[in-house]
Amino acid sequence: MSIQNNLQMIKQQIEDACQHSGRNADEVSIIAVTKYVSVDTAQEAVSAGVTHLGENRDDGFLHKYEQIDGNVAWHFIGTLQSRKVKSIIDKVDYIHSLDRMSLAKEIQKRAEKKIKCFVQVNVSGEDSKHGINPDQLPDFIRKLSDYDSIEVVGLMTMAPFIEDEERLRSYFREMRRLQMEVQAMKLSHAPCQELSMGMSNDYAIAVEEGATFVRIGTSLVGKEF
């Protein structure tokens, strides 16, 4: 299967999921996650029409950023160590992994413009997952008003790698509830209009439950390493 075909199939699935849930497919953007593939393959995704690229490590991010041609928005989706902020901050369009105050402080220190951030939420409660606990989320977001370089555009989560669709759905639904809770706070630094959730194995469910960005690696661009 070519990337072009994969993209067509994924778009169709997203359209179907939107139809099931009474949403408009225009509300959903596809981020091609290129961490497992070469620059050439990532470039092929861009040629196929992908306009958002995501990487989860600073070195991979910088390598792709320097090599890829085209008008793309760059997403940093992985755990971000504070000492790596400096190298990526003037190149990213979105950071999906804001999960602690010390990172917010470092972003504030290094940013030369407002940075669109997703607050990462550990909605499944797994110890292995990064992210803010749901019950601490409102307080965390309120405190981010101290950092005027941070705009909380949304919430992000990584669901556990499980088959149980109903459990996955319950996590995504909880994310949507948390998003509405943040929106109801009406904070100017946290419009929280986006939900970054859904990967290769669960994006259709995530879209049915309100995802506006899906992060898709393997089923879109494959896995080369």
Ligand SMILES: *Cc1c(COP(=O)(O)O)cnc(C)c1O
């Ligand atoms: C790797 C990764 C993805 C994409 O995973 P696939 O299962 O290959 O689609 C999405 N989000 C994050 C944070 C990742 O690290």
